[in-house]
Amino acid sequence: MITNNITNALLSGIEQQTPQVAPQNVETYLATIEKAQKDLEKVDPAIALVDEQPADSEVLAMVAAHQKQVVQSMVSSNPEDAIALTIAASIEAYSAQLEAIEQQTKGLGAFEDAMEVMWEDISQTSPLTGYALEDAFQLVLMDVLIHADDYHLSTEDMNTLQRFMECGGSGMHGSHEYYNGDDFADDIASLFNSIYNQAPPDSLAYTITRSMSSQSNCPDALVQQFEDNWGNLDQWYDDWNNGVGEVSPLMRMALLSSVLADESIELTSEEYNMFLTGSLSDIDAFMTDHYGKNTITYINSDLDGWNYYYTTSPNEGTGYGMNFWSTQGVTVDYFTELSKNLPARPLTDEELKEINRIGDQVKMLQQTLKYWLQICRDEQMAIARNI
Known part of the structure; x- marks a missing residue:
């Protein structure tokens, strides 16, 4: 099971591992950060629903896929950024859990x-x-x-x-x-x-x-x-x-x-x-x-x-x-x-508990991503001002 330790470790390491980008690439990297921030905001409404209705593995899987795309866009812009890779790994972990539950209830x-x-x-x-x-x-x-x-x-x-x-x-x-x-x-x-x-x-x-x-x-x-x-x-x-x-x-x-x-x-x-x-x-x-x-x-x-x-x-x-x-x-x-034509069976109590735990993790990682992107942006803005 994914625990909050992953998120806590990420938060404690962000300020020590902010990306270092060559001055000539700062503007490009800033544009990437801004796009990532906007893309991340697109799933905020779906995350808000997690607190308002019963657990939904499909919604969480969609959010996880979107979060992964955001992180991957940052990794491709700055391959040496270890934080991006760590966040991607934690998203991959709970995505795999959601997929396992989906396979047991459908098809x-x-x-x-x-x-x-x-x-x-x-x-x-x-x-x-x-x-x-x-x-x-x-x-x-x-x-x-x-x-x-x-x-x-x-x-x-x-x-x-x-x-x-x-x-x-x-x-x-x-x-x-x-x-x-x-x-x-x-x-x-x-x-x-x-x-x-x-x-x-x-x-x-x-x-x-x-x-x-x-x-x-x-x-x-x-x-x-x-x-x-x-x-x-x-x-x-x-x-x-x-x-x-x-x-x-x-x-x-x-x-x-x-x-x-x-x-x-x-x-x-x-x-x-x-x-x-x-x-x-x-x-x-x-x-x-x-x-x-x-x-x-x-x-x-x-x-x-x-x-x-x-x-x-x-x-x-x-x-x-x-x-x-x-x-x-x-x-x-x-x-x-x-x-293919069979409807999904109802979730068991244990599966519902697991999806709720994953939902909490998804929400925490959403905040982690926002915090991380803001740190990246602030760092690069400071670099841009000094160029």
Whole structure:
């Protein structure tokens, strides 16, 4: 955490380290100082808002970026000025803190927050059975893809992961390139154990795999799920068309992101959560009300990257069931694309405290910058008078 010691150190050192500029460059340097002072004043209104409304990381990030530009303009005018470099370093420090908070609340951070909401809903039933086992494991694989650098999966496990993301989970069963439920039953234990052994203790994958192992007898129960409950094409097609069953976590996120991108619709918080935890019939009701079509029809006609491939004479080589339009399978790039439409989650109490602390630091450094620029100006004015 940044402390007031940084600002105090800067203030104590300013008068001893005022810039020394050659006489012929004084006027140019004075012009630079005056411009920097005017530029700094531009963010005063934003800083004043910090005391008048709840902490806002975007406002503080904007102020930090502006302060950094002011300091950088001074550094470029007088590269030997150590004070400028020190101030720039402290601004860089709290800018990094703000960026870290932003990443946790928006984009993939919001995506991960939605995943935790879905896991909390799924885990209310224990032990997990049936398709809930597949949905829980799909959340594990989503977490692995988002944090791929933390895992060192084999090529075989990665292939299984990508196939599972497309064909595993509630409502998503199908076969592509001759790969079906029997193949998942053969391969899923290796993938589960690889992730179980490598998941960082603070990860969602760690939480879920530990729960699935201790409370739901996984990976054995997951293997048996594929052996006994893969179903058939007609069953899945009928379920989707009649609003029967649940929706997999990945498809929930795909549908939610698609609806959020529709500017004609403004989701309520209740509707947002419905997409994360509601049943297929709940989502069907929303789709019918807003689009005049059920969910499977929406997927086939409106959902980018997906369709439900149905034929009365399915060919496993051609594929059937839920189909993702990518030869690579589902990758983290797809999650990043989905997350662009997700609203930022609310800040935690700890995050709010941290932003407030940063806000205090931003205000103190604003005063430090003004004081420093004035010292620089006075020094150069004195030099100018003596030329």
